[in-house]
Amino acid sequence: MKDYFEEIVGYEDIKKELRIISDMLNNDDVYKKIGASINEGLILSGKPGTGKTTMANCIIKSTNRSVYVCRKKSTDGDFIKTINGIFQSAKENIPSIVLLDDLDKFSDKERDCDAEEFVAVQSCMDEIKGMDVFVIATVNNMRKVPDSLQRPGRLGKRIHVRIPKVGEAVKIIKHYLDKTENCDDLDEVSIARMLNGESCATLENVINSAAMKAAFNRQNKVNMQNIIDSCLDVIFEAPQSEEQLPxxxxxxxxxxxxxxxxxxxxxxxxxxxxxxxxxxxxxxxxxxxxxxxxxxxxxxxxxxxxxxxxxxxxxxxxxxxxxxxxxxxxxxxxxxxxxxxxxxxxxxxxxxxxxxxxxxxxxxxxxxxxxxxxxxxxxxxxxxxxxxxxxxxxxxxxxxxxxxxxxxxxxxxxxxxxxxxxxxx
The missing domain is CATH 1.20.58.760 (Peptidase M41)
Structure with missing residues (x-):
């Protein structure tokens, strides 16, 4: 059986939790028999670029359910209709999954528990109780999501997707480097330490920037200096200058x-x-x-x-x-x-x-x-x-x-x- 979570590099502790959720969705009878019920919703929270949507998609692919994705693209009035329409489609095509991508951006207000968008989501989640509809939300800023949505029975399960640790960053960097033509002597540990505290998306951006520098210089391979220059440009905002200090x-x-x-x-x-x-x-x-x-x-x-x-x-x-x-x-x-x-x-x-x-x-x-x-x-x-x-x-x-x-x-x-x-x- 294919392990859809292997495409996530590192994050072994989080992948273990995601596999449990996937198994519950695929084998709900086993869990119900022992008295474990499927929580109606999951929040994947964390800084932008940490891979929350990738993780959500891994769950989706592992279940083979009907999927309905909700992102805010329209004005407030039309967006309320979109939310209601997506949940209605999910109810009509069970078993299904609703992905609320960037839930914290559903409302433009800083902290408003009564925002129409959140009220609509809450109402729709109450209507799917007892139905085989699982809801996943990705969130950058948890403060914008009302407590009423985070409670058990709605989006009751929360997994915090952290910035990769150094050991994980080494694996992620190697993963992205494998997609480039690179020199054999690249120091992945030093690269990971330079990028410590940065998101997965930033790691990918640095490696891509290094490859662009190598291509512009008409090099055959990405070398360590390309990586260093890319880190200095992207992370530290310290581009090379023609002006020399005394x-x-x-x-x-x-x-x-x-x-x-x-x-x-x-x-x-x-x-x-x-x-x-x-x-x-x-x-x-x-x-x-x-x-x-x-x-x-x-x-x-x-x-x-x-x-x-x-x-x-x-x-x-x-x-x-x-x-x-x-x-x-x-x-x-x-x-x-x-x-x-x-x-x-x-x-x-x-x-x-x-x-x-x-x-x-x-x-x-x-x-x-x-x-x-x-x-x-x-x-x-x-x-x-x-x-x-x-x-x-x-x-x-x-x-x-x-x-x-x-x-x-x-x-x-x-x-x-x-x-x-x-x-x-």
Whole structure:
């Protein structure tokens, strides 16, 4: 028997749930015999481009039922008629499936439980109770879907379709690369880390963009540089520019970004995914992307302080090397203070007197908290400077490589760090 869910790359946990739903739709007598009833509806929720509609179509293809797809294409009055007509057709041709694609877009209003479109869907779902009509809805923004539609008996089953994890991203990237003529030495792990946190659609877009670059250059195959350039264009909005920065400014930027990278690698080895000193369209002169562990952020205070250290490391590196204040560290300092606020206020790591209960707390409480936050940053900043002095050779090596190559990916950083460790041994 064909497994229609194999076309979904990764997402093994979600595919297991989808297979159960498919089996219930195909073998409802087995489930009814044991006392399990088919829920009338399923919501597939998640960010755009994560594959919700693909998953819905896999369920549809696996059941061989009559299918009726409802997307908003017409004005409000006509669309209400469309909704009623689709459910009526589904009732007349059971067993059937109704796909409400982008249900959250059925109404243009931000949050309106009484919007005519949602009322129509709710009424139609009530009318199909006891009939062999299964409803699937895809949703980007769950806040726009009224609670009355999400309750059991209507769209009672919800599966959140998340952004792919790194291991899944590697498989997805390989899947898209297999559709191109590409070099054998493409580093799928480094590519996945550059694209960490991006949707499946974005992964596909990056690979397609790389193939376009290769074709324009009249290359026979897509190479790693095409992928890197595509990531810089699509993800980081840092296209290659004909204008060259003065060498001294490039060195300052390189040391700033290398400071971030060195401290990150010392405190959390393997966490740096990409470093670049290309200017972004938002005006930044460089950036570092990290792969961080959400579980550690949720449970370990020292891990959170390490993030503060990493944020302050660009400023510390610039001042260590050039003996001047870093004029490009504003966003880093904001990020460090934001993290410190969570530790001082939300987590009460430095005493309950730093807790601010609500917006009406006294100015004394706010001043007390801010003083504690500054203390956290001062302490971590001193430790950062010490780390950079102790790892000065690594800092110089990464900065020199950045000035030469402009962008370093995960494998480049690991090679430099590996060489540094051998020399230090």
């Amino acid at each position: 060498e001294e400014i490039k060195r300052r930027i390189a040391y700033h970004e290398s400071g971030h990278a060195v401290v990150a690698e010392v405190l959390d080895p393997g966490s740096v995914s990409i470093i670049s000193i290309r200017q972004t369209e938002s005006g930044d002169y460089g950036f570092v992307r990290y792969l961080r562990t959400e579980e550690k952020e949720d449970f370990y205070s020292d891990y959170n302080e390490n993030i503060i250290k990493t944020s302050l490391a660009g400023k510390a590196a610039t001042e260590l090397i050039f003996g001047e204040a870093d004029m490009g560290a504003t966003s880093d300092i904001h990020h460090a203070f934001d993290k410190a606020e969570k530790l001082v206020d939300n987590r009460c790591m430095y005493g309950f007197d730093n807790w601010i209960q609500d917006d009406f707390s006294s100015s004394f409480a706010a001043e007390n908290r801010n003083r504690a936050m500054a203390m956290v940053l001062e302490k971590n900043y001193l430790e950062v400077k010490k780390l950079l002095v102790e790892n000065r050779e690594l800092l110089d090596s990464i900065a020199d490589s950045l000035v030469k190559n402009t962008t370093l990916i995960y494998s480049d950083v690991q090679a430099i760090c590996g060489s540094y460790k051998k020399q230090s041994a």
